[in-house]
Structure formats: C-alpha cells, structure tokens
Amino acid sequence: MRLEFPVAGRDFQAAGGAAQKIKRTLRQIGIDAETARRVGIVAYEAEMNIVIHAFSGKVGVDILPERINVFAYDQGPGIADIDLAMQVGYSTAPEDIKEMGFGAGLGLPNMKRYSDNLVIESEVGCGTSIRAVINLPTKEGS
Amino acid sequence: MQLKDIARILEAEVLTCEDKLNCTVEAACGCDLISDMLAFTKEKMIVLTGLVSPQIIRAAEMVDLSGVVFVRGKRPTPDIIELSEELGIPIMCTHYPLYESAGLLFAAGLPGWRHWPRAVGGSEDAP
Numbered sequence A: 001m002r003l004e005f006p007v008a009g010r011d012f013q014a015a016g017g018a019a020q021k022i023k024r025t026l027r028q029i030g031i032d033a034e035t036a037r038r039v040g041i042v043a044y045e046a047e048m049n050i051v052i053h054a055f056s057g058k059v060g061v062d063i064l065p066e067r068i069n070v071f072a073y074d075q076g077p078g079i080a081d082i083d084l085a086m087q088v089g090y091s092t093a094p095e096d097i098k099e100m101g102f103g104a105g106l107g108l109p110n111m112k113r114y115s116d117n118l119v120i121e122s123e124v125g126c127g128t129s130i131r132a133v134i135n136l137p138t139k140e141g142s
Numbered sequence B: 001m002q003l004k005d006i007a008r009i010l011e012a013e014v015l016t017c018e019d020k021l022n023c024t025v026e027a028a029c030g031c032d033l034i035s036d037m038l039a040f041t042k043e044k045m046i047v048l049t050g051l052v053s054p055q056i057i058r059a060a061e062m063v064d065l066s067g068v069v070f071v072r073g074k075r076p077t078p079d080i081i082e083l084s085e086e087l088g089i090p091i092m093c094t095h096y097p098l099y100e101s102a103g104l105l106f107a108a109g110l111p112g113w114r115h116w117p118r119a120v121g122g123s124e125d126a127p
C-alpha cells in the first residue's frame, strides 16, 4: 500500500499535515505505536525540509509486510555537500525560519537516527530525493 | 506525576483537553526548536516552550507527547488551540519563565529525559 501527499514550499499552514496523515493511517491499520512514531518523525522532518528548503515536492510511505519505506522528493536547490548537511548543527535556514523554531540542523540526523537505513540523493539546481527504511518489529518482540 | 499536578505546580491555566489531566507524565524537556523536540522527547513526556507555533503541536503529535506548556505568559493563538483540540494534545499556560518552570517541576520530582531509562538511544547522545 502506498500513501503519497503533495508538499508546497513555504506553506507553513499546511506544513506537517502530510506526516500527520501518514502517522494516523499507520495507526488505523494496526501498525504499533513505536513504529508509527518513528515513521512520523522521519516523514515530518522530510516534509519540513521540503517546506523550508525546496519549492515543492511529495512525501509518502510504502507499507510492506516487514518494513515501511518513507520517501520524499522535491524540486529545489538540491544539496551540494550531503555529508556536510548530515552533520548535527549544520543549517542554511534563514533567520525568519529560525524564529519559527527550525534550523537546528538536526532534521537529517533525526531521520538517520529514527530509521534503519537512509539514502539521500541530490542534484544541485534540480532537487533532492530521500528514502528511509523503518523495519517493523519482529513477532518475537525484539 | 499527573498532568494536573503540573498545572498546579506551575499555576498554569489548562486551555485544552481537560479530560487528559489524569494522564501520567514521567519526564519533561524544555525546547524552543522543533527538531530538538523530535530528538529528545517521547510519549509520557511534556515540553516546556516559549515558542508559540502550530508546529509545536504538530511535532508533539508525532512523538505522542502528553502535553505542551507555554511559559512566560505566552498565549497560543486560536489556530494553535484548534489544532491541539483536533490532535488531542493538551496545552497549558504558565506565567513562570522557562527556567523557573523547569526548576519547579524538577524540584517536585519530575526528571529530564536523561534520567529516564526508556529514553530513545540512551543518554550517550544527550545534548
């Protein structure tokens, strides 16, 4: 099953709505709270990065029997140095965005921390694509 | 500690979700940055914040937070109150500044996330 939502750059009114719908749907179909929380956080950070740093894009999930894949892609400026962008504290968010509580430079590190695998691809002047894997807990409960 | 104890200690006005005042709270975190909040909070926690933004409520919902306390007499706008009701995230307002609010709750026995054995990832990547 695939869920996919459009995300508009600089639309702070709608921002976060896609991640919320994703998380709610996961809970409704019986995904455990911890997994839904991890997916929600990854999707939210990806969605906010599109709102803040890109022009427009999509965020969504593919729900598979053993894992959930979160994906996000955008048309935007792209990321020149992905290793640098991944560093805690690195942010190019402008001052007005920082006043809104963003720009800690923690979004990408959070996405890495809450997922089991994170792949970022980006082309400067074109856009950025992100895929994160969140494994569902095994039945034994480990 | 329950949400209603927090409201009492902080002399806070509860603005939404009064039906959740009996919920247990195990830890608290003070943050003014959304990504900090996503990194350092979990369910059964509350956040003390001076940042009045709907995104605080959205982020709170992502981490299954038990509540949000706006400090230093800051009043959430109607859109924030509406969102908190829709998402079921209790919010309250205290006149105490962030530092005093945190001190009062800590002195009353409410720990920060580090002390909390179930904190994500343990304490090694604490701020």
Ligand SMILES: Nc1ncnc2c1ncn2[C@@H]1O[C@H](COP(=O)(O)OP(=O)(O)OP(=O)(O)O)[C@@H](O)[C@H]1O
Pocket (backbone or CB within 6 Å): A045, A049, A050, A052, A053, A054, A074, A076, A077, A078, A079, A085, A086, A090, A091, A092, A093, A101, A102, A103, A104, A105, A106, A107, A108, A109, A128, B034, B035, B036
């Ligand atoms: N989708 C994107 N398009 C273009 N640049 C991006 C994108 N996502 C991230 N970046 C770049 O990577 C940097 C780090 O991103 P990260 O999400 O870690 O921090 P932030 O968004 O600046 O702040 P925070 O997420 O803590 O609010 C950003 O400041 C920006 O320069």
Ligand SMILES: [Mg+2]
Pocket (backbone or CB within 6 Å): A045, A048, A049, A103, A106, A107, A108
């Ligand atoms: Mg970010």
